[in-house]
Amino acid sequence: MKVHKFDLIKFSREIFISFTHEAKLNHIVYTFITSKEEVFVFGDREKLEMVLFNLLSNAFKFTPSNGCITVEINVLENLVVTQVSDTGSGVSNQARSKIFDRYYQDNTRHSTTGFGIGLFLVKKIIDAHHGVVDFQSDLGKGSKFTFGLLHGSTHFEPEEIIEDKSMLLSSKVLDVWDDHQALEVEQLANIQEEVDVQTLDITTEKKAILLVEDDDDIRIYIRKIFIDSYLIFEALDGTEGLALAETHMPDIIITDVIMSGGSGLDLCANIKNTPELSHIPVIILTSSSSSEIKLKGIEHGADDFITKPFEKDILIARVANLLKSRTKLQQYFFNEITLKSVDFKISNEYKLFLERCISITERHLDDSDFNIKTLADELATSPSVLYRKIKAISGKTTIEFIRYIRLRKAAQLLIDSEYNISQTAIHCGFTDIKYFREQFTKLFGMRPSDYVKKYKANLSLKHRVIRKS
Template structure:
């Protein structure tokens, strides 16, 4: 019960506004009339006028000008007691509308003009008051500024006098301090230069020592591998494994040698060994050894060498490292089905060597750093950053020059020129004996795996391996081939495509890959309803919490650092598969489908809720098929089959049958439907088939199950 009359009238007015918005005009009008009566009886003339305006508006809305006139005349009387310009304008405008509805157009026009006149008068009054206010503010500000200016002038004069005194003292102090500063700067720079020299020496010694430390164990690794490869009784599979080990051991030895060369260049210990020989034959033999590697990637590898009939002067070791590094680099960064052109020519006592490859190219920013030591491109983050730096330093060491040009997403060209005449080199740099030219260079890349995308055993869990390194991909495939059905991809983009197509049970992916890396792959698959349930293990050659955090943030289920133990990786894969199987067992024991209990991710829960909705709508329809099921959830039959198999361990058809049987069991326990009708009521067309399926699932007939109530 509201005792305060003012509060009561305000509540009535508010309720009237609510009814007005709901277009309940009659109810609104009654509420406004009650509010008007209370306000007027308590001499609240302004509030009464507002309520009367609402009644007049409603009357006009209901095409009742007579009632409107009555309240508008009431407002005129009230507004004379408590005048309000806004109320008066609203009253006159409503009078105009009332006369318009009554057909008295001349009076309607008269009141429109009157309302307009009052509005204009109010605007003029408000403008005049605003102008006066601004003038007052301006006058006050101007006076304040004049006073502040006089104060500032006085303070400035005082500061000027003080500044002149301080300047003299400061000048003397500054001169003294500058002398001390320059002295200490000189001493500090001298100390810094000495430290930098010491650091260069330590760094050079470190590279030299660590390179030599690597060479001994690498030799011990290579020797038994080479002996094993010579064993004719060795199986082809084991030979392939040893060949992979040998190839990567040679690669590591090559990197160690490059570190040694850079260290020697820094120390000034590397000396030119200029000998006489046929340089075009030598480069031809070097390039020939890369034909197989290029053909394996289906790269068109063209070598154009203008034959040279005379011998020239060059350092065999330096030229070999320059040429092999540039060709290896071109093959590495040329995509499958790409093209490499290598042009060699000797003119005016200079060797001209050009190599051009198609591919992603090099950006302007990367071009500025491409020859810096240990620099790696931002996109792929591959390699050591040693090869091209060594090439540039060896070219300049050989008194030549090298440049690179690139068109992003099209091609890259390396051009180098090296002098090959005797006069270009010092006498102590020339070795007397002649270079023995090779017939060919041994090809070391003999064993390459195929992509292994064939499907072998559909009953095994499906494992997708995404790895750009061919040897690692082969080893991973070989590790899991006996227990898993394997599909492989060489980059993240291909991995995503295969995952969406096949819906594997688990994925192992490298992080650092071209085109699309492992983090991007994980994020994309975890955000897709088709693949959100798939466990993903990320591999990386980089250790540290930051890289683990990348894996966690993208939604990866586990993370392992290279080099890794195959036993640990096998155990991790098996554990993730086991966790999925436990979820499937939990489903099989539940009578009611609970999406939250089955789902691992939010997307999985959303998917199972969608499945639940479809079942609620369609399950009892005998015609409801797997085709209908897949179409309704927006997946292909195979995708739905793989998704359900992963989440609950059942195919789509098995899942529908399982849900129908669970519903039948519930009906048998809780209702009094005729047992012969239960099967038909849950979607089975054939009672005998229903009874057979029920007994296979619950180890008893429907009748026996019902009698257990």
């Protein structure tokens, strides 16, 4: 047992939120009820995660579509009581006395997947907390599982109680800054205002980070970490965060799980389900170290997790690593355009996007009116959104992107057809032959004539002419 003092409401809400996607998919009315803003208890947070996660997993396993699942927390005189109730299949009479036994499975229920140790662990863990666990059930109508934790810490051995550093994060986060580096909140706000104004008038090579966090101390702390090297945008909740993502198309998003105006998991799901934004990597901050909770986050599309409290170097490294994957994506684009072999994989989403862009552009090779708007219309998006997505994926402007695809087709024609250089240039939409030669040389590292000599000659060696007698 590693016993900490922690806020049971916030702790439970984070686990509750991790099942919201599953509730939506199954059209389940999913409710969290409490009359308290915060309730502090002593307990082993990691083990209690297993308890609540198991109870919710069972509730979803045995509740059909259009059912109801509720998590309710009440404070009694001696106990803090958590209830997980559902309108599922219920527990049979023969199973009631054995439901908490190890390896026991109720074969009368609609699903028997698993090993029968979930509820055994629930009771084992609550017993170790000197708490109580019970259930009520009506077969075919549903179940209510309840566990209660005692107030205070006197029921634990002194050696079981350890200091929880995460409790210090919000209140002392500013103290971890070096005195000579620390900036007042007002100064940072002024810097951010200047950055926001500047972005209206100038461009920057800095990558952009969107911070979505309603805790001022944590948001300021993260801003302080990155503000010298990145362009920072900030939002206080998921709704505002989504709007800023659509406006600024950041290179990466960092968000907390629990926020007053919509969870980070919902924000992540919205980002990944929006075609124009789905390429943006999302890091989720969580107080949970549970692999089950992280798995739920991955189902929402999260690219990475950072467990609070975190070392700033870890966060910096995770951000750099995800942005490096964007660089690999741009290298994939370059290799694909220059017809080089690609020795790493990218997601099908990006691959299909590139293939669609190539296909549309190649269909319009001889169309002198083909432009950014035409490409955007055929992709069912706006030119501005298309620009930001292409820039993020390829590192190129939309005009450069289209020109590269034309040059790619030109390289193929120089090898696979009988067109000469001038005919190839005109066929691919280049009316200025000199400009075509310059751009081809810039992209492929050799003049078109040298490209033909190198690759068409090599290609001819691979073919044998079969003469008819």
